[in-house]
Amino acid sequence: MANIRDYLKEKEKRQGASPNIDYREKIRSHKLTIFYRVVLCFLLIAAVTAFLVIQWRNKIFTQSVVTASSPATIVQGATVKNLGGNVLLYSKDGASCIDTAGNAIWNRTYEMQAPITSISEQMVAIGDYNGRSIYVMDKNGEKGTINTNLPIRDLCVSANGVVAAVLDDSDVTRINVYNGNENTEEPIAYGKATMDKSGYPISISLSPNGKLMAVSYFYVDSGVMKSSVAFYNFGEVGKNETDNYVSGYDYSNTVVPYVQFMDNDSAFAVSDDRIVFFSGGERPMNVASNLLEEKIQRVYYNKDYVGLVFMNQNGESAYRLDVYNSNGNKVNSRLFDIEYTDIVFHKDQVIIYNNMECQICSIKGADKFVGTFEKNISLVIPTNSVYKYVTVTSDSIDMIELK
Numbered sequence: 001m002a003n004i005r006d007y008l009k010e011k012e013k014r015q016g017a018s019p020n021i022d023y024r025e026k027i028r029s030h031k032l033t034i035f036y037r038v039v040l041c042f043l044l045i046a047a048v049t050a051f052l053v054i055q056w057r058n059k060i061f062t063q064s065v066v067t068a069s070s071p072a073t074i075v076q077g078a079t080v081k082n083l084g085g086n087v088l089l090y091s092k093d094g095a096s097c098i099d100t101a102g103n104a105i106w107n108r109t110y111e112m113q114a115p116i117t118s119i120s121e122q123m124v125a126i127g128d129y130n131g132r133s134i135y136v137m138d139k140n141g142e143k144g145t146i147n148t149n150l151p152i153r154d155l156c157v158s159a160n161g162v163v164a165a166v167l168d169d170s171d172v173t174r175i176n177v178y179n180g181n182e183n184t185e186e187p188i189a190y191g192k193a194t195m196d197k198s199g200y201p202i203s204i205s206l207s208p209n210g211k212l213m214a215v216s217y218f219y220v221d222s223g224v225m226k227s228s229v230a231f232y233n234f235g236e237v238g239k240n241e242t243d244n245y246v247s248g249y250d251y252s253n254t255v256v257p258y259v260q261f262m263d264n265d266s267a268f269a270v271s272d273d274r275i276v277f278f279s280g281g282e283r284p285m286n287v288a289s290n291l292l293e294e295k296i297q298r299v300y301y302n303k304d305y306v307g308l309v310f311m312n313q314n315g316e317s318a319y320r321l322d323v324y325n326s327n328g329n330k331v332n333s334r335l336f337d338i339e340y341t342d343i344v345f346h347k348d349q350v351i352i353y354n355n356m357e358c359q360i361c362s363i364k365g366a367d368k369f370v371g372t373f374e375k376n377i378s379l380v381i382p383t384n385s386v387y388k389y390v391t392v393t394s395d396s397i398d399m400i401e402l403k
Contacts, residue, residue: 061369061387061402064358068399070102072392080379080392084122084139087379087392090115095126097139100381100390102397106141118156118163120208125157125180127165136161136180144182150174154204162188162210166201173201175215177234189234191243195219199228203269207261211235212284214267216256227256229269229276237282246283249276263303266326270299275308277328288328302345305331305363309343323350323363332365346382351389353380360402369402 074080074089081088086105087098094109112128123143127134134146134155143161150167157163163180166173172194176187193201199219206213213232220226230248238244251271258270265281274291278284292308297319300307305323312320317335321343324330336352338359344351349368352359355376360369373391375398381390387402 060367061360061371063371063403064369064373064389064400065403066374066398067388067401070100070397071395072098072102072397074378074392074394076394079117081117081119081124082379082381083119083124085381086139087381087397088119088124090117090126095124095135095137097137098397100397100399105139106137108135108137108142110135116152116155120157120206121159123157123159123161123180125155125163127152127155129153134163134165134178134180136163144180144184146178146180146183147185148176149185154201156204156206158206158210159208160210162206164204164206164213166204175201175204175213177213189232189244191232193217198230199226202255202257203259205260205267207264207267207281209264211264212261212267212281214259214261214269214278214284216259216269218255225253225255227251227254227271229256229259229278231267231278231284233282235282247280247285249286258299260299260301262301262306262326266303268301268306268324268326268328270296270308272296275306275324275328277324277326279326290324290328290330298343300343300345305345307343307345307350309340321350321352331363334361334365342380344380344382347386349382349386351380351382353377373400 078089078091083097089096092112092115096107097105099105112131114129116127116129118125122139125134125136130151132148136143146163148165148167150169152165153168154166155163161181163178165176167176172192175191177189178184178187199217201215202218203216211234215230217228228248228250231246232238232244233246234244238246254271254273256269256271261267265279267278267284269276274289276286277288279287294310297309297311305325308322310320312318312335318337321334322330323332336359338352338357339354340352341354348363350361356372358371358373361367375393377391377393379392383389389400391398391400
């Protein structure tokens with residue numbers, strides 16, 4: 001028996017490690033091989049993605065081509081707006097909504113002398129200046145009608161259908177907040193303003209969730225022109241405060257004619273000498289203020305960026321667009337010559353256009369497309385694709401693709 005054991009030991013030495021040790025080494029080697037292959041695949045995917053991103057950033061399109069077209073009747077004199085990717089048409093006689101294939105979704109008739117509209121994402125509110133009715137619709141149909149019983153001076157809507165209306169009541173101005181998702185006359189919140197106390201409300205805005213309201217007031221104090229921006233919270237935090245007031249800021253020798261929420265946590269206000277940014281979903285706080293030396297021509301925004309258009313003073317181009325992010329940092333300043341009718345921020349693109357000309361660039365300023373449309377257009381609606389857009393003409397809705 002001893003000879004047999006000696007023989008087996010000698011054989012094992014000649015063959016190397018034991019079978020169990022050799023098997024574990026093979027498993028370890030196989031796992032390492034799989035790991036290295038997975039890492040290599042990820043590196044290849046990352047490299048291809050980076051290459052495509054760089055190619056896209058450097059790609060410049062030279063023409064726009066109509067790839068699909070649907071007939072549509074655009075009533076002369078109607079204003080055309082983007083309503084959550086559908087087309088909103090409104091005039092003194094009524095409003096309607098059609099999809100990008102030209103199909104009618106809803107139609108609302110009314111008679112107004114001076115329609116006032118407010119759009120938040122897929123929701124729109126339409127009222128008549130000095131009228132007493134507000135119609136609330138989303139991209140799919142009518143939500144409710146509000147009867148104010150007092151003349152309307154201004155209004156705004158949130159993405160979930162909350163409506164705030166500035167109403168004239170003789171010696172006071174009322175700000176009523178309604179649930180626009182139903183037919184109602186009763187406000188869910190209300191307040192009043194007088195020139196000798198709070199001032200006159202010249203701009204209002206609701207956060208998309210309808211929880212916060214910003215109001216810009218103008219007043220004169222001892223012969224000095226002043227403005228204030230006040231924030232009201234209709235949630236749990238605001239219930240514990242007088243009149244739901246949670247924060248506010250005063251500005252001397254300036255008028256603040258424009259206040260606007262970008263999302264549920266960010267807002268900005270524009271005066272004749274500055275742009276101010278606010279942040280906070282409960283008690284908005286002033287996070288940035290940028291002084292302005294030139295007269296603002298127009299203001300454009302989305303949830304990420306604010307654009308201010310100025311006349312260009314140095315003569316190189318007709319206009320200058322300064323772009324700020326929601327933190328109040330200026331991210332770009334761009335010159336352009338197009339006699340624009342609209343400017344749209346979409347993702348990281350800036351679309352500047354009129355009825356025939358279009359200029360598309362990145363937020364950082366790189367040109368992506370400078371050219372003309374095949375038809376006379378009144379509206380450009382971005383799509384999920386960065387090189388495909390919906391355009392509205394007098395008789396059609398077209399899909400265009402940049403080449």
